[in-house]
Amino acid sequence: MPTVLVTGATRGIGAAIAAALSTRGARVIRHGSKSVDGALGADLADPGAPQQLWHDALELAGGPIDILINNAGRFEANPIEGSDIGWLDGWEDTLRINLTAAAQLSRFAIRHWQRQAIPGRIIHVASRAAYRGDSPAHWHYAAAKAGMIGLHKTIARAYAAEHILSFAITPGFTDTAMADDYLASRGGPALLADIPLGRVATPLEIAAIAVFCALDAPPSMTGAVIDANGASYVR
Template sequence: MVTTNDRGVLVTGASGGIGRAIAVAFARAGDRVAVHYSTRRTEAEQTVAGLPGDGHALVSGDLADPRQVADLAAAAGDALGGVDVLVNNAAVVTSGYSVANADYDTWQRAWQETVAVNLFGAANLSYCVARALIARGVAGAIVNVGSRGAFRGEPDASAYGASKAGLHALGQSLAVSLAPHGISVTSVAPGFVETDRVAGRLSGESGAAIRAQSPYGRVAAPEEVAAAVVYLASPAARWSTGAVLDVNGASYLR
């Protein structure tokens, strides 16, 4: 386990799944966590209630709204006494459409909704948190939860794949610009992770095919992604800034 030093950690999209596992992992390492949600307040409250330790907080905001993003960053900073680590985990996943089968309105809606949260929201929140870190004069870390889909392609969810590719590129650009301020920026690129959101796809024959993509014959547990995130946010990983770490069980190699 990576042991940290009572940092303030903001995790977006932490109502369940990977976000909840990340929040728990940081709390177990001794950090104080601000659990963000957009609409799933009850589940987010459950995440906070299940965190070990003290000083955790619940924050909300629509990441597609730049003003709400700024307010969210300020609220998390106030609740934690400063955000030292930001985890851009929240994501919109719209699937089942392609150029061949979707009408133009559906195509537009999928792209606008997905990119607004997955890329613009993460960029705006990273800006707000990084500016606050620079003003405080302390080192910090930003970790983005991307996807292997950024590299292998998502034919039925092209906006999702493109937004995650953009998120990886954003992280590398920020890594260069923020290193002089002591802020590291990294990303993880998971494959399939066993969460409630994809439970339907992991059942039956489709689930067997997905599990067969990895030589382990399974998909990831949320805790495995969380462990990678906690490491990348630690001082021990400072020299890995700019990295995109594949966490996909060798289901896709590049």
């Protein structure tokens, strides 16, 4: 079974993905912002952290890493009424973690697979916000996730002939600690009126899609974006 690096795997969706992959027999290397319970610690707000994380993951793997799952993310409000420097810092920090770090890791993974002439897969955990947008305080989050979709599609088209595949998942609201404050700020239960399914997604549901993309999806699905938003946004 393959070796998989999962970023942001110490809680929420990432933890669910790591557990589901382990149940299927994959060897999972987990990343967190800090070293917790055996996870590799790396603060992706640091421009040098993705490279160090990739190096540490390869050393721990003792061989190739077959699959990269870009799940780590930052979700904090950044209202336009804030100070100019504060707003800019919030913008850059979010894009650094949610997009640039994912791009760096994707680049390291693709070059790794090219050098060894082996297949590989990348799964990007993006967001419904990539297509629908988000709240007025979350321009940065929506922009980063839209950028991730553009990154994913470019990778899929560029490297399919080398058996390097790319998949993306775009969850809507998901029941994680990261979303709790946001759900409350948007009215909590009233928010469900916008979701035809009548509830938000669970981390286990998103994990099931990620595991499918990592282990089961046929190669012809490369470039696909899989929505998981309870029909709150259909394309």
